[in-house]
Amino acid sequence: MNKPVIKSAEFVISNSDVRKCPQDGKPEYAFIGRSNVGKSSLINMLTGRRKLAMTSATPGKTLLINHFIINDEWYLVDLPGYGYAKRSKSQSEKLQEIISSYILDREQMTLLFVLIDCRHEPQKIDLEFITWLGENGVPFSIIFTKADKLTKTALASNVAAYKKRLLEEWEELPPVFITSSESAVGRDEVLQYISEINGM
Numbered sequence: 712m713n714k715p716v717i718k719s720a721e722f723v724i725s726n727s728d729v730r731k732c733p734q735d736g737k738p739e740y741a742f743i744g745r746s747n748v749g750k751s752s753l754i755n756m757l758t759g760r761r762k763l764a765m766t767s768a769t770p771g772k773t774l775l776i777n778h779f780i781i782n783d784e785w786y787l788v789d790l791p792g793y794g795y796a797k798r799s800k801s802q803s804e805k806l807q808e809i810i811s812s813y814i815l816d817r818e819q820m821t822l823l824f825v826l827i828d829c830r831h832e833p834q835k836i837d838l839e840f841i842t843w844l845g846e847n848g849v850p851f852s853i854i855f856t857k858a859d860k861l862t863k864t865a866l867a868s869n870v871a872a873y874k875k876r877l878l879e880e881w882e883e884l885p886p887v888f889i890t891s892s893e894s895a896v897g898r899d900e901v902l903q904y905i906s907e908i909n910g911m
Contacts, residue, residue, distance in 0.1 A: 715902035718782050720758035725775040727805075729812045732819075733778055733786065739819045740905055741788035742854075743810065744826030745836060749856040752892035753826065754779075754789055757901060764789050774806065776813055785909055788813075788820070794836040814849055821908060822850050824901075829855040829869050829889065833876040842880065852886045854901065859891040 723733060744750050751764035763779060777789040790813060791806050814823060823844065827837055844851050855873075858866055870889065877884055886904060890897030 714899055715906045716782075717758050717902070719780075720760050720763055720782075720787070721780050722763065723778040723780050723786070725777045727775050727809050729776065729809075729816055732776060732813075732817065733780075736819060737780075737785055738821040738909055739778075739786040739788050739817065740822050740824065741790050741813065741820055742824045742826060743790040743814075744792055744856070745794045745828070745834065746792040748792065748826045748828050749892055750789065750792065750826055753854070753856055753890060754787060756890070756892040756895055757898055758787065776809060785821075785905065786819070790814075793840060814844075815847060822852060822905075824854050824888075825851050826854050826856050827873065828857055829866055830857060830860055832869070833873050838876070841877065845881065850885075852888065852904070853884075854888045854890055854897070856890055856892070858889050858896050859893045 724731070726732065742750055742754060754764040755761055758779070758781065764777070774791055776791075779787045779789070781787050790810055793806070793810060814820065825837070825841060825844070841851070841853075855866075855870055861869065866889070870887070874884055874887065888897050888901050888904070890901065
């Protein structure tokens with residue numbers, strides 16, 4: 712099996728209106744998670760570009776839909792995080808609208824990757840979001856981030872507990888990936904999965 716290679720990764724556009732997203736019909740793979748889940752670091756690790764997505768010490772900095780074109784073949788889409796407590800009600804509602812309009816209305820969205828911090832037990836907000844995806848028939852996978860922050864035993868235990876919790880409501884689980892932005896664990900698996908879907 713050939714190792715997936717990222718030859719080019721370029722920022723294309725940021726906006727808050729799904730109608731202004733690129734219209735060239737290329738498949739899109741979107742990444743979303745709770746604030747501070749390590750989304751920007753993961754995107755930079757996957758693409759091998761250290762500063763492609765801006766990482767920040769302040770959680771919840773991504774407030775727009777960000778499109779990056781990969782190998783001129785598909786888009787990686789960085790969506791705003793959800794559940795950041797320090798936002799005003801109107802700002803939270805606006806972000807919710809941006810997120811849901813992209814996820815539900817964007818025909819080019821091939822798959823949504825939901826990022827979960829592997830260090831925490833299942834959080835209500837993540838479980839509710841995943842349930843919402845299921846209710847709306849949205850295709851998604853789960854990526855556990857920050858695997859390097861736990862021992863192998865603790866990591867396996869946390870991931871197993873999460874899967875068990877999800878299986879209380881789901882008959883089967885979507886593909887699950889375990890990643891570390893520090894050590895690039897999971898990079899090839901995620902990119903290989905995207906390549907397979909794209910039929911490359």
